[in-house]
Amino acid sequence: MDDMTKKSRIPSGKKLIVANWKMNPSSLKEAKKIFSDVKKGLRGRSRKEIVFAPPFPFLYPLSQLSLRSKVKLAAQDLFWESEGSFTGEVSAAQIKEAGASYAIVGHSERRAMGEGNEEVSKKALAGAKAGLRVIICVGEDKRDSAGNYLGELAKEIKGSLSGISGGRVSNIVVAYEPRWAIGKSAADAIDADELHAASIFIRKTLTSMYGRKKALGIPVIYGGSVEPGNVRSLSCEGMDGFLVGHASLKASQFLKIISGA
Ligand code: PGA
Numbered sequence: 247m248d249d250m251t252k253k254s255r256i257p258s259g260k261k262l263i264v265a266n267w268k269m270n271p272s273s274l275k276e277a278k279k280i281f282s283d284v285k286k287g288l289r290g291r292s293r294k295e296i297v298f299a300p301p302f303p304f305l306y307p308l309s310q311l312s313l314r315s316k317v318k319l320a321a322q323d324l325f326w327e328s329e330g331s332f333t334g335e336v337s338a339a340q341i342k343e344a345g346a347s348y349a350i351v352g353h354s355e356r357r358a359m360g361e362g363n364e365e366v367s368k369k370a371l372a373g374a375k376a377g378l379r380v381i382i383c384v385g386e387d388k389r390d391s392a393g394n395y396l397g398e399l400a401k402e403i404k405g406s407l408s409g410i411s412g413g414r415v416s417n418i419v420v421a422y423e424p425r426w427a428i429g430k431s432a433a434d435a436i437d438a439d440e441l442h443a444a445s446i447f448i449r450k451t452l453t454s455m456y457g458r459k460k461a462l463g464i465p466v467i468y469g470g471s472v473e474p475g476n477v478r479s480l481s482c483e484g485m486d487g488f489l490v491g492h493a494s495l496k497a498s499q500f501l502k503i504i505s506g507a
Contacts, residue, residue: 261293261487261488262294262297262419262467262486262488263295263296263297263487263504264297264299264320264467264488264490265298265299265490265494266299266353266490266494267299267300267301267495268301268355271495277300277304277308278307278308281298281308281311283497284298284504285311285315288501288504295318295487296317296318297317297348298318298320299319299321299350300319301322302322302336302344305345305346306345308345318346318347318348319344320346320347320348320381321344321346321348321349321350321378322350323336323351323356323369324336324337324338324341324349324369324372326365326368326372337372338373338375338376339376341373341376342378347378349373349380350383351370351382351406352370352382352406353423354385354425363402363408364405366405367405367410371409374410374414377417379419380417381420381421382406382407382419383421383469384422385422385427386402387425396447399444400447403448403455407420412457412460415456415463416463419466419467420448420452420464420465420466422466422469423468423470427471428471430470431473432471432473434471435471435476435480436468436470436471437479438480441485442482442483445483446484452464466484466486467486468487468488469488469489469491471491472489472491474493474503474506477502477503477506477507481507488507
């Protein structure tokens with residue numbers, strides 16, 4: 247294991263809580279305010295790894311506020327090439343230069359714009375090679391009583407991680423984000439039993455790819471309408487944290503989620 251890979255591991259037992267801000271907030275001033283308010287409220291909560299995924303232009307300015315702090319930064323996407331004529335794209339190395347140590351790839355909102363498993367896999371590999379911790383999002387479109395959605399989920403996990411060898415899994419986090427549960431209220435989100443069953447299925451799929459020991463070392467987090475009202479019930483065994491969208495844009499709500507996780 248090289249130094250970079252070692253550094254990218256979450257200390258064992260720590261929950262990973264990621265704020266996915268998507269294309270919000272509209273100004274850097276607001277971004278700094280949420281970020282600083284959360285940091286202020288975090289004192290003494292060192293058992294959790296807190297990561298913010300702001301829009302690209304806010305990464306560097308926020309990194310300047312997070313020096314010497316335990317809070318980390320993530321990009322919301324990356325491109326698999328390292329440099330060249332790829333207008334609009336951002337490489338893993340550039341993301342690291344901007345102060346991020348994590349990157350999200352394969353979010354369902356990017357998949358809805360046409361990104362497939364092959365692209366997600368190339369992005370994940372490029373991020374891992376650069377020493378980033380890569381959060382790979384997977385999740386079914388909808389559920390059916392016959393359980394066919396599990397086949398869809400397995401296909402997406404296998405396809406999105408196809409470029410990741412056993413030697414690189416320590417850079418990977420899997421985020422289970424069923425598309426039907428994203429952007430809803432806590433009442434319409436997944437329930438604890440459904441999440442527990444999905445977490446077992448995801449571990450089984452990862453075990454079939456990497457063997458039991460390595461699969462157990464891959465953090466699996468959940469995203470989709472996580473709010474202060476459901477975070478406790480969703481903190482089931484087998485889940486290593488949360489990817490939080492809309493509720494991470496209000497410092498008070500995000501702090502409640504952090505303490506409830
Ligand atoms: P949500 O978003 O918490 O607003 O459902 C989660 C996500 O899309 O990552």
